[in-house]
Amino acid sequence: MVKRHKHPRKPIESAIQFAEEKGWRYQPTGKSAHAWGRLLCPLPQSEGCSMSIWSTPRDDDTHAKQIRRKVSSCPHYVGAEDEK
Secondary structure (H helix, E strand, O other): OOOOOOOOOHHHHHHHHHHHHOOOEEEEOOOOOOEEEEEEOOOOOOOOOEEEEEOOOOOHHHHHHHHHHHHHOOOOOOOHHHHO
C-alpha cells in the first residue's frame, strides 16, 4: 500500500477515506498528471474499477459524491451484498 498525503479539500478527503474503508487503494499519478491520484477497487487485476481524484475540482462536494457513488456501485466489493 502506498502512503499518501491527505487531500487538501476536506469533503474529498472524507470520500477517499470512505473508499479506503471499502478496500479501495490509492495510486499516485505522475508528475505531469492533472489528477491528484487514482483510486483502484479491491479487484487486483486491471479489469477492476478505478477513478481519478482531481486536486482542484470545480465543486468539492460534487466530486466527493462522485467518489462515494463509484465506490458504492463497484461490483467487485466482496461485502456489497451484506450492506444492501
